[in-house]
Amino acid sequence: xxxxxPRWLAFSVLALGLAALPFLVDLGMGRSWVRxxxxxxxxxxxxxxxxxxxxxxxxxxxxxxxxxALGAYVxxxxxxPQFGLHLPFWAVLxxxxxxxxxxxxxxxxxxxxxxxDYLAIVxxxxxxxxRIFMNNLNAPVNITNGPQGINLxxxxxxxxxxxxxxxxxxxxxxxxxxxxxxLFLLFTLLVIFVSMRLEDSxxxxxxxxxxxxxxxxxxxxxxxxxxxxxxxxxxATFGGLAGGLFASFQGFISPExxxxxxxxxxxxxxxxxxxxxxPGVIFGAVVLTLLPEALRYTGDWQRxxxxxxxxxxxxxxxxxxxxxxxAVMLYRPAGLLPSTRRRREFADxxx
Amino acid sequence: xxxFLQQLINGLVLGSVYALVALGYTMVYxxxxxxxxxxxxxxxxxxxxxxxxxxxLTLAAPGAPGVLLLGAGLAVAIPVCVALGLVIxxxxxxxxxxxxxxxxxxxxxxxxxxxQNVAMMIWGKQYIPFPGILPQGRHxxxxxxxxxxxxxxxxxxxxxxxxxxxxxxxTRLGRAMRATAQSRQVASLMxxxxxxxxxxxxxxxxxxxxxxxxxxxxxxxxxxxxxxxxLGLKAFSAAVLGGIGNLGGAMLGGLLLGLIESFGxxxxxxxxxxxxxxxxxxxxxxxxLIAVLVFRPSGLLGARGAERA
Numbered sequence: 001x002x003x004x005x006p007r008w009l010a011f012s013v014l015a016l017g018l019a020a021l022p023f024l025v026d027l028g029m030g031r032s033w034v035r036x037x038x039x040x041x042x043x044x045x046x047x048x049x050x051x052x053x054x055x056x057x058x059x060x061x062x063x064x065x066x067x068x069a070l071g072a073y074v075x076x077x078x079x080x081p082q083f084g085l086h087l088p089f090w091a092v093l094x095x096x097x098x099x100x101x102x103x104x105x106x107x108x109x110x111x112x113x114x115x116x117d118y119l120a121i122v123x124x125x126x127x128x129x130x131r132i133f134m135n136n137l138n139a140p141v142n143i144t145n146g147p148q149g150i151n152l153x154x155x156x157x158x159x160x161x162x163x164x165x166x167x168x169x170x171x172x173x174x175x176x177x178x179x180x181x182x183l184f185l186l187f188t189l190l191v192i193f194v195s196m197r198l199e200d201s202x203x204x205x206x207x208x209x210x211x212x213x214x215x216x217x218x219x220x221x222x223x224x225x226x227x228x229x230x231x232x233x234x235x236a237t238f239g240g241l242a243g244g245l246f247a248s249f250q251g252f253i254s255p256e257x258x259x260x261x262x263x264x265x266x267x268x269x270x271x272x273x274x275x276x277x278x279p280g281v282i283f284g285a286v287v288l289t290l291l292p293e294a295l296r297y298t299g300d301w302q303r304x305x306x307x308x309x310x311x312x313x314x315x316x317x318x319x320x321x322x323x324x325x326x327a328v329m330l331y332r333p334a335g336l337l338p339s340t341r342r343r344r345e346f347a348d349x350x351x
Numbered sequence: 352x353x354x355f356l357q358q359l360i361n362g363l364v365l366g367s368v369y370a371l372v373a374l375g376y377t378m379v380y381x382x383x384x385x386x387x388x389x390x391x392x393x394x395x396x397x398x399x400x401x402x403x404x405x406x407x408l409t410l411a412a413p414g415a416p417g418v419l420l421l422g423a424g425l426a427v428a429i430p431v432c433v434a435l436g437l438v439i440x441x442x443x444x445x446x447x448x449x450x451x452x453x454x455x456x457x458x459x460x461x462x463x464x465x466x467q468n469v470a471m472m473i474w475g476k477q478y479i480p481f482p483g484i485l486p487q488g489r490h491x492x493x494x495x496x497x498x499x500x501x502x503x504x505x506x507x508x509x510x511x512x513x514x515x516x517x518x519x520x521x522t523r524l525g526r527a528m529r530a531t532a533q534s535r536q537v538a539s540l541m542x543x544x545x546x547x548x549x550x551x552x553x554x555x556x557x558x559x560x561x562x563x564x565x566x567x568x569x570x571x572x573x574x575x576x577x578x579x580x581x582l583g584l585k586a587f588s589a590a591v592l593g594g595i596g597n598l599g600g601a602m603l604g605g606l607l608l609g610l611i612e613s614f615g616x617x618x619x620x621x622x623x624x625x626x627x628x629x630x631x632x633x634x635x636x637x638x639x640l641i642a643v644l645v646f647r648p649s650g651l652l653g654a655r656g657a658e659r660a
Contacts, residue, residue: 133634326458
């Protein structure tokens with residue numbers, strides 16, 4: 001009987017790997033991929049947040065990006081020349097997350113009675129409303145600076161330590177995007193930890209019960225109203241957090257970044273990866289963030305194969321992306337890494 | 352009064368187009384409980400194909416009457432869209448009929464991305480103007496202006512909807528469709544070829560989408576590879592507003608949404624004392640949508656208390 005390696009060993013290997021990853025990627029594939037790595041972590045946070053609403057509680061939310069936008073705009077308002085405020089990030093991030101949570105409850109309350117696709121369309125409308133307001137609130141009072149968006153947002157700064165400037169340590173140069181990676185990794189791990197603890201908690205099991213059969217759940221004494229609101233609020237909190245991080249990372253935000261397609265992409269991440277299953281969701285988020293960039297190389301492939309670029313890779317990559325979405329769903333309808341529970345449910349449905 | 356009448360007419364015309372697209376969503380939803388996200392893109396393809404045919408014909412036969420050219424465009428666009436709808440159903444939806452509910456939603460999104468990008472590769476990223484082949488006549492009615500195109504859209508849409516009602520209520524196929532919507536299993540036990548009925552539903556919906564696409568591009572005077580997205584979104588909202596799965600609901604929802612939009616754009620400035628301009632017209636539409644659904648969670652004409660998990 002082979003003995004599995006001890007847990008602590010697996011954990012330290014994983015930790016070392018994650019710590020070294022930006023440098024390996026930087027060496028192997030170039031600086032722009034480290035940036036993508038940062039974005040991938042951001043999407044992991046977003047996907048895990050939406051996973052609470054859609055994956056655990058089974059509430060189809062197509063306006064999730066609204067919370068992302070709220071978090072980003074709160075950060076931009078409180079830490080940019082827009083209003084001349086420059087609060088530190090550790091004060092702004094929780095504020096953005098809290099405001100997002102508040103809006104989550106605000107959205108959740110009137111929609112408690114809605115089911116399935118009706119809920120989907122209302123959340124979608126909510127997302128669009130937030131985006132249109134962000135787009136138009138530059139007159140009569142300039143709040144969001146309209147379609148131009150807000151510029152010169154402060155980077156993350158802790159005392160004299162500026163995260164966007166390069167630092168040297170142990171003979172290694174940590175540039176802004178490297179440091180951002182570690183910051184995002186920290187938050188990602190936090191969100192993963194919270195998700196894991198929620199999954200097997202009383203609350204998590206209550207959510208699953210609501211997802212499977214709301215009437216039966218209510219009959220067993222679950223307070224479906226409060227728990228559904230809690231799911232919206234929790235999901236929104238993560239969205240708001242990710243929004244704040246996004247604003248500090250980009251230094252610039254505009255309503256363009258928060259359109260419906262973005263919500264749909266995040267939904268695709270969790271469905272493609274495996275809904276309600278944390279490793280699946282993480283995997284889906286990373287794959288869908290990196291895939292469109294990887295597909296940029298289709299130009300090189302064309303040149304290698306035919307000696308000529310027939311189709312502009314920028315045009316081709318979204319096409320292939322769509323094909324990939326369809327293909328994965330056809331061959332793995334429960335997602336790439338489904339939870340054992342879902343796989344079983346799916347097998348039952350087939351049988 | 353003249354502004355009111357003008358907005359009423361604009362709203363009715365726009366609403367009848369929404370209704371045609373919404374019918375495609377609602378028919379598919381009624382039978383499969385599937386949001387056919389690619390439906391908006393089929394509308395776009397319909398417009399693009401028709402425009403391409405009209406463009407080619409005006410070059411080949413200059414001076415041909417506009418109505419004939421339009422007819423030729425439709426005669427090509429409708430079969431293309433029907434074929435497209437059938438292929439999409441066969442490839443992206445049928446294999447997933449027993450899969451988890453969200454899986455076909457993702458393939459639908461994938462198909463819609465593919466169609467958008469294919470259209471972008473074929474027709475480019477620029478706006479394509481609708482050729483000036485249609486009569487440009489305008490009529491004054493009680494101070495409001497109505498163009499020939501608007502009249503044609505409204506009349507054609509009403510005729511098509513009446514025909515659809517006839518098909519669904521009076522023919523064998525219509526009865527099979529209604530039976531399948533009630534219960535796929537029982538319908539198949541009664542000898543209904545469920546796969547054929549579903550294919551027919553997609554074919555009819557796609558044909559309506561093709562017509563609607565041509566109407567929209569004629570109304571706004573242009574077509575664009577991205578036009579299907581917002582149109583589809585609004586039509587889907589209209590279907591939900593009326594109660595999804597319900598044909599009358601889709602028509603009512605479409606007309607209402609068109610009216611809300613046009614009145615919203617016309618009066619939102621006055622209502623808010625100039626604080627919100629007409630660029631908030633979509634907000635207005637979505638607010639009404641949310642308000643209606645909060646008070647009638649199954650839509651205006653949806654079955655009450657029908658809880659489908």
